[in-house]
Amino acid sequence: MNPDLRQIRAFVTVAQLGSFTRAASLLNVSQPALTVQIRNLEEALGVRLFDRNTRTVSLTRMGREFVPALQRILRDLDAIVAEARDVAALRHGIVRLAALPSFASGVLPEIIAQFREANPKISFVIHDVIASGVVAQIREEQVDLGLTGGRIVDPDFEVLHTTQDHMHVVYPVGHSFGDMEQVDVEALTLHPLILMHPATSVRSVVDAAFLAAGRLPIVAAEATYMSTAVGMVRAGLGAAILPGSAMEVRAEQTLRSRPVDDRRFTREISIIKKAERTLPPASESFAHTLIQTLQTA
Amino acid sequence: MNPDLRQIRAFVTVAQLGSFTRAASLLNVSQPALTVQIRNLEEALGVRLFDRNTRTVSLTRMGREFVPALQRILRDLDAIVAEARDVAALRHGIVRLAALPSFASGVLPEIIAQFREANPKISFVIHDVIASGVVAQIREEQVDLGLTGGRIVDPDFEVLHTTQDHMHVVYPVGHSFGDMEQVDVEALTLHPLILMHPATSVRSVVDAAFLAAGRLPIVAAEATYMSTAVGMVRAGLGAAILPGSAMEVRAEQTLRSRPVDDRRFTREISIIKKAERTLPPASESFAHTLIQTLQTA
DNA sequence: CAGGATTCATAACCTCAGCCTATTACTGTG
DNA sequence: CACAGTAATAGGCTGAGGTTATGAATCCTG
Known part of the structure; x- marks a missing residue:
């Protein structure tokens, strides 16, 4: 059997605290559960990790060698999870957007400034290109969101909003x-x-x-x-x-x-994205404020 | 809920193969199981990882950003597990041994050569020191195994074998x-x-x-x-x-x-280790051949 | 030195996470 | 337009893993 994240967390925690009981209370499990997890991990690795009697717990030489590497894995993974949740919570992220120069220099900066007031950690990558460039950049996924003129008929794209200019x-x-x-x-x-x-x-x-x-x-x-x-x-x-x-x-x-x-x-202005593509949370959220701002204005 | 190694493996595999069905057969689970694992991972991260309809699967931008980092974690972990199993199987490892100079220069080299013929990837660290040094190095765990003269009474040490010199x-x-x-x-x-x-x-x-x-x-x-x-x-x-x-x-x-x-x-020769300490597999195995060689000689 | 306290291991029981099979729903293709 | 192929859903079941209770060993203390 292969090791499990819980087993690894259990191992590192017991190694740090030098006690099954204290590690168990820290991890919110019972002490027998920890005993079993460690035993299973030892069986999975084929190596004894702790020398333990009923009173004391200490790492074996092999155990001591594995602690730092496993700790690093846990840290890395936790960082990735935290990053993902930050992105989901708009605590940070990047909005990639292609827009016609008229918008990029006109209404857009103001809307971005307003959006960043609410979500200061979100950054923007704006590509100001001509209409065909907007469409191309979305097709190649250089960019998630597009602001372009003209009517979009290609089913590869989804029009989120249309407004008159x-x-x-x-x-x-x-x-x-x-x-x-x-x-x-x-x-x-x-x-x-x-x-x-x-x-x-x-x-x-x-x-x-x-x-x-x-x-x-x-x-x-x-x-x-x-x-x-x-x-x-x-x-x-x-x-x-x-x-x-x-x-x-x-x-x-x-x-x-x-x-x-x-x-x-009058020209038609469309906010578009690639069809069948979910936007990153930051872009999704920005698209909403963009639409609302254009509707009320 | 926090992510799980199986979920991460599932994610990386689906990302690589671009298909739930093929990933499922590669991972030896059913396709519905994979669907659920990916959904749970997405919920854990709060982020959609794949855009999928009934015909096609593709990574979202966030998904694409996470693949390499998660892949690295899996690789690192697999390497650690492989290392542990190698050590357990004597495919490599280090025997740390303190011995009296008489042994270190006398019978020991021959026994080591013989042992390494059977286990070529095992290396040795020999400290040739006087009797009190052997005991001290074991106490401080500089070394796992000791070969020393005199009778050992300290309960901190365990005598694996005794022979006459x-x-x-x-x-x-x-x-x-x-x-x-x-x-x-x-x-x-x-x-x-x-x-x-x-x-x-x-x-x-x-x-x-x-x-x-x-x-x-x-x-x-x-x-x-x-x-x-x-x-x-x-x-x-x-x-x-x-x-x-x-x-x-x-x-x-x-x-x-x-x-x-x-x-x-005549002096008494003891093979000793620290009491209540499991030896690394390589040292354990070497202790056995050492004892057998000394008994038959 | 005896007995209490503490700590890990074991046992027995139980619950629910997660798997599988069967089926549905949808989509791209010939 | 029908078919083939793929992901999603539903329902039933099994076993991994948790909990509590208890045992065994060691340390500490009076």
Whole structure:
């Protein structure tokens, strides 16, 4: 028969205390139970571990040699168990998350900060990549949670939540957009615009909206990063069309923003994970607060 | 509840094989048993380890993180168990032995060589010390087995075997001892003798024997090491009185030896160990062959 | 030195953890 | 769409291991 963890715990405890009786009370078992456990362990190893008579207990040479190694095993195992329970209790852990840059730089930091206030030992790994990157990273399990645009149909993924991300127009103080009753497609086509680079999901939404309306925008410039686009607006190159999720970037006195008055200027945002995959507790919990925050906002 | 070794083995095996059914057959349990073990482990850790549906099993991220650590624990433990069983089966081990120099250099090497032929992986640690040193080293448990002279009365020690060590006289070819019918006390007192140093157990036996016979020897020289005494004999300083156990030192063409014809010139040799102490298997086994060899010789 | 106290070992009994068989439920595949 | 293969569940049973009671040996104390 092979040794058992209880037998090993019994052995180490008796070795430390030098007494079956005291070890038994420490381990919350009866003294005869300990006697049997030690005997079974000795039989399993084929080696006598204690020299004992009715009054005294002492390790044999072999027993003495095994104590440290077995102690280490118990310590290691206990550490693993404690780690697992810490992770389960959100006492620590890592949230791995891929998100579109608009979110990563926009609403996400705030939500993370709020979450970490409640769970300070949880750390985050954020990959800010384009939409196709988000999907790829989840498929390869680089990341557990994804925040991406567009509708997900692939059954390999599970959509935890969907929300709308409406486009805003960002313009300098004094721009005529500020005076208009409503800024619709028509209004947008009258002014030079700063659009995101064609490879971005924001741009494809914008292009699709103009196309559906049968209009063509005046493209003054294209930017890969939203902060670049904002800089161009500040420089007077035109007005930018940026997603509402990223509106934090326009926190500048000289700029204004307002939603585009056309519901086609909307993209769908999904929180996704791999289908049939349980999230680590930390990610699971974060996904919940993320969903709730997006719903109430 | 705390995890169990069987649960951990089950987990690691399922993780490696990616299948409950195959893991079950490898572990010689039924598949439902494994299902339950994994569930219990997950409950104990508070963490889901596998994502499983009826067709496929795969590790969760947490599960994947725990596999190597748990594997290491199993490997370590298995190594300890194997080590213990090796020791028990005399596949290896160390015999720690303190012996009088006369034995250590005399009969002992031969007996050890013979023992190691049968158990080649057993190694020896020999402390060759004077009689009081043998006793002290056993008391302090520096050593498990002792080979010493004199009668042991201390109940802290257990005498495994006792044998007689008779004194021999060693003399050069041509010495008149060679022509005598018998070399008794009387004969010894007629010639200059080389005796061992007074601190040795051999000398105390010799002194006691002369005293009991009411005779005084002519002491030509004293030596601490028996090889020195033999050298003195070779140089013609006289005849030496040495124990039979050390007769191997006289393997020289120019010397002869014969037993002293007086049974008082005998010391008692004891194989001892600490009382109430089980010997390690290797020492236990060696003690047996030692006793048998001394009995048949 | 006798007897009480303490400690480990043994015995007898009992309970429930955990295994097995049988069956269900589900899913991927041809 | 049916079948084959896999994990989960249910129910019944067995034995490992626990408890209490008692024995045996040793140490301590008056």
